[in-house]
Every structure is written in structure tokens, then in C-alpha cells.
Amino acid sequence: MTPAPARSLRVAVLASGWAGFNDAACRELAARGVELLVVTPTTAPDTNYADLGFGEYAQVHLWHGAPADGEITEVVRAFAPDAVLMHSWHFRPYRAAVKALPAGTLRVCWMDNVWRNVAKQWAGRVVAPWWVQSIFDCVMVPSDRTEFFARRLGFGEDQVIRGSLTADTSMFGSGPRTGEEIAGHRTFLACQRLVHHKGADVLAEAYRRYRAASADPWDLAVAGLGPLASDFAGLEGVHMLGFQQPAELAELMRSVSAFVLPSRIDPYGVALHEAAVSGLPLITTYQVGAAPFFVQDGQNGWTVASGDAGALAASMTHMAALADTTEGVARLGEMSDLSRALGSRTSSAGWARNLHEQIGWRLEELRAQPTR
Structure with missing residues (x-):
């Protein structure tokens, strides 16, 4: 009896905006056989991107102004991702969607902010055990400066995926x-x-x-x-x-x-x-x-x-x-x-390869743990 083909890895990206470099990187990820869902606002301040065509390689859900109650949660639940990458960890509709995911889903905080020693960040450190650590398994960062901030939010050295941003090389x-x-x-x-x-x-x-x-x-x-x-x-x-x-x-x-x-x-x-x-x-x-x-x-x-x-x-x-x-x-x-x-130290294809591997490794470890 021929075994059923392995299910493709499914990744949902909850973004705060979409740019050409995001498009190039995720096209490379899709080319590796990863099924993608991209959730993003229709516009970002002071930009005017033409249609990037991300519907060619991903399921896309666009929202404008503010999502309706439960809108993002339902879209993500229907997609049934193996992993979710979330920008803007304070954005409540995205938080609700991530919190509603079943056990065994890898939940990644995708951040690029750096530590600036301001009051808002100190407050973030205080609430991080409940606001950040309670819903994310790991964090994805572009540089050691962002990693410094992530570590101050409580992420351990082994919870960091490095190299989260790249140009369309x-x-x-x-x-x-x-x-x-x-x-x-x-x-x-x-x-x-x-x-x-x-x-x-x-x-x-x-x-x-x-x-x-x-x-x-x-x-x-x-x-x-x-x-x-x-x-x-x-x-x-x-x-x-x-x-x-x-x-x-x-x-x-x-x-x-x-x-x-x-x-x-x-x-x-x-x-x-x-x-x-x-x-x-x-x-x-x-x-x-x-x-x-x-x-x-x-x-x-x-x-x-x-x-x-x-x-x-x-x-x-x-x-x-x-x-x-x-x-x-x-x-x-x-x-x-x-x-x-x-x-040349990083590229769109290299970004996709690293993320694909990191998600695979971390999912394997996560699903080997007792259900939390």
C-alpha cells in the first residue's frame, strides 16, 4: 500500500505591513514547498507599493482600519498552521489569534525593535512573563541589537531565530x-x-x-x-x-x-x-x-x-x-x-532556507514535549 504523501508545512504570517523584501523572502519560502497564509493591513504609512502579487504564492487576508472582532482568529484557525510568525506583539487581534491556536503549533514573535531604555520598554519587561512569554515559543530577530531587547523580555539563548530580515538580493x-x-x-x-x-x-x-x-x-x-x-x-x-x-x-x-x-x-x-x-x-x-x-x-x-x-x-x-x-x-x-x-552575507533564499529548517527543528522539539 502506497503511503500518503507528507503534509506540507503550513506557516501563517501575521504582519504589520508588506514590502518588497517581505515578498521576495516569502516567495523563496513558498518555493521550498511551504504553504503560506499572509495576514496584513492593506496599506502602511508613507508607502505606495503596487500590487506585489503575493496572492500568487500564498493565501492572503487583507484588513483595513481595524479587523472585526474574531476576524483574524477565524482566518488563522481555518488555515490550521503548523507555525505562526507574528509582528506587533501588542496588537490584540493578532494576539487573540495566536492564543487560540492548538497545542503543538509553533508560535514565533517576529520583532525588530531595539532596546532604547525608555519607560514603555521597561513596562514591557515587567509584563513580559504574562504578555510575551505566555504565548510565544521563540523569537525571530534581525540583529544582535534586537536580540538584546528580546533577551530582556525573557527569551533564552536557545529561543532565538537569527537573521529575520533581508533585502531582495x-x-x-x-x-x-x-x-x-x-x-x-x-x-x-x-x-x-x-x-x-x-x-x-x-x-x-x-x-x-x-x-x-x-x-x-x-x-x-x-x-x-x-x-x-x-x-x-x-x-x-x-x-x-x-x-x-x-x-x-x-x-x-x-x-x-x-x-x-x-x-x-x-x-x-x-x-x-x-x-x-x-x-x-x-x-x-x-x-x-x-x-x-x-x-x-x-x-x-x-x-x-x-x-x-x-x-x-x-x-x-x-x-x-x-x-x-x-x-x-x-x-x-x-x-x-x-x-x-x-x-552577500544574507539573501532571500538563505532567509527562506534558515526559517524552513528552524521551524522544522523547533516543531519537532515542541511536539515531543508533554502537552501544556
């Missing part, structure tokens, strides 16, 4: 780029939401200072939406591009000289990884969680203090000055090579 990845090509574009690129915590106002002031002090300044291309777009009004050399779809942004990154991410607070910053695999020299701040992964100071760019327009302007000056000498142009090529090398 197949789309943004670039072949080798020469220093001459990079120098010839003479343009900085910023891709970000134009809001306070992303440092849009700092970038505008830094570029104003840089341009005033430079005899032959580079331009600045700004890709993004947000209320601080007005801070760039009237600035000579600035090109406001609005929101760029992933494929458009990937092409844009291949047509500029350096990438700038000036965030005051940025738990990770996937755009920095996108710029690295695109082969761009990088300027960013310490507060960008991805900076330790993709920026080696003095080697492929610089990390400056957040909120410091003067330091950001100085780094832009240092970067642009490299295009003025033969030695500097060669260094831009070396910066590009190192960015690509650092960017």
Missing part, C-alpha cells in the same frame, strides 16, 4: 562596479520615509551645508514619501522622486554614487542592505540597526552620530572628494567591492 544585487563608474554619477541617494525618526530633516540640513561648502557639489536624489518632504523645498541639486517601486529603486541604486540613511531611530533598515548589494558606498548613523552588518567605517563608508547634520555633511564632503583624484576613484571602487561582499 536577486533584484538589488549588482555585479562589480568600477570606481570610475561610481564617481561619474555624482549623486547621493536617500531612500526612506520622510519623517522625523528617519532623519529627513537632518538630511535636508546636511545637504544644505554640504552644498554651500562645495565648489562642485554632487546632487541628491530623494526617494520616499512623508510629511517632511517640504524640508527639501527650494534646495538646489535635490531631486524629489517620490515613492519608488522595488524594481525602480534597484535600477536607481545602479545609477548613483553613494547611499545615505540618516535615521534617528531605525531598528534595522533593509534599505542599507539593498544599497550594499547594489555596490554603493554607504553613509549612515549608529542608530540604524543594520549598520554593523553592512558598514565598515573607512572601508566602505562611514557611520555618524544620529541627528548631527554637521557630521553627516562632513561625511558627504569626504565621499564626494574621492571622485576628484585617481587614488580616490580607486578607493570608491574598493568601497563598492566591500559593500557587495558584506551584503
Whole structure:
């Protein structure tokens, strides 16, 4: 008698928003034979993604404003997942859905926030035994900074799945780029939401200072939406591009000289990884969680203090000055090579492989335990 085929692994993703890099990673997960349910709001602030087509590889449930009572719970229960990944561990409709899952379901807290020593986080530590540990089996984090926060919420070393975020490396990845090509574009690129915590106002002031002090300044291309777009009004050399779809942004990154991410607070910053695999020299701040992964100071760019327009302007000056000498142009090529090398440490396919394996291993351990 022929045995019945093994049931595919079923994973539900309860998301706070969906972006191109999420789409690329989950497409790779689906390509490994994993059945997916994606639950997400229809829109996220200051974004304008076209249809990413995730209905091609996943069951999708979109909600707008606020889900109806019990709506998410019913959708997840009907899907009957083996594992659920949940963003926004404070969001009550998602919490209710996770709490209603039967024993033997792996419940993963998918977080990217970093410890900032603020009152809200201290309160979170106090209630974590009931609010976090009571409903999650493990946590998935993008960096050691987020892991530090997760450990303060009570997750043990063995409860951490590392490497939770990645750029769409197949789309943004670039072949080798020469220093001459990079120098010839003479343009900085910023891709970000134009809001306070992303440092849009700092970038505008830094570029104003840089341009005033430079005899032959580079331009600045700004890709993004947000209320601080007005801070760039009237600035000579600035090109406001609005929101760029992933494929458009990937092409844009291949047509500029350096990438700038000036965030005051940025738990990770996937755009920095996108710029690295695109082969761009990088300027960013310490507060960008991805900076330790993709920026080696003095080697492929610089990390400056957040909120410091003067330091950001100085780094832009240092970067642009490299295009003025033969030695500097060669260094831009070396910066590009190192960015690509650092960017290659993770990928969409690698993300999917790791998560697939981690869920399988952890489910096996969970289901071997006595029913709780």
C-alpha cells in the first residue's frame, strides 16, 4: 500500500505591513514547498507599493482600519498552521489569534525593535512573563541589537531565530562596479520615509551645508514619501522622486554614487542592505540597526552620530572628494567591492532556507514535549 504523501508545512504570517523584501523572502519560502497564509493591513504609512502579487504564492487576508472582532482568529484557525510568525506583539487581534491556536503549533514573535531604555520598554519587561512569554515559543530577530531587547523580555539563548530580515538580493544585487563608474554619477541617494525618526530633516540640513561648502557639489536624489518632504523645498541639486517601486529603486541604486540613511531611530533598515548589494558606498548613523552588518567605517563608508547634520555633511564632503583624484576613484571602487561582499552575507533564499529548517527543528522539539 502506497503511503500518503507528507503534509506540507503550513506557516501563517501575521504582519504589520508588506514590502518588497517581505515578498521576495516569502516567495523563496513558498518555493521550498511551504504553504503560506499572509495576514496584513492593506496599506502602511508613507508607502505606495503596487500590487506585489503575493496572492500568487500564498493565501492572503487583507484588513483595513481595524479587523472585526474574531476576524483574524477565524482566518488563522481555518488555515490550521503548523507555525505562526507574528509582528506587533501588542496588537490584540493578532494576539487573540495566536492564543487560540492548538497545542503543538509553533508560535514565533517576529520583532525588530531595539532596546532604547525608555519607560514603555521597561513596562514591557515587567509584563513580559504574562504578555510575551505566555504565548510565544521563540523569537525571530534581525540583529544582535534586537536580540538584546528580546533577551530582556525573557527569551533564552536557545529561543532565538537569527537573521529575520533581508533585502531582495536577486533584484538589488549588482555585479562589480568600477570606481570610475561610481564617481561619474555624482549623486547621493536617500531612500526612506520622510519623517522625523528617519532623519529627513537632518538630511535636508546636511545637504544644505554640504552644498554651500562645495565648489562642485554632487546632487541628491530623494526617494520616499512623508510629511517632511517640504524640508527639501527650494534646495538646489535635490531631486524629489517620490515613492519608488522595488524594481525602480534597484535600477536607481545602479545609477548613483553613494547611499545615505540618516535615521534617528531605525531598528534595522533593509534599505542599507539593498544599497550594499547594489555596490554603493554607504553613509549612515549608529542608530540604524543594520549598520554593523553592512558598514565598515573607512572601508566602505562611514557611520555618524544620529541627528548631527554637521557630521553627516562632513561625511558627504569626504565621499564626494574621492571622485576628484585617481587614488580616490580607486578607493570608491574598493568601497563598492566591500559593500557587495558584506551584503552577500544574507539573501532571500538563505532567509527562506534558515526559517524552513528552524521551524522544522523547533516543531519537532515542541511536539515531543508533554502537552501544556
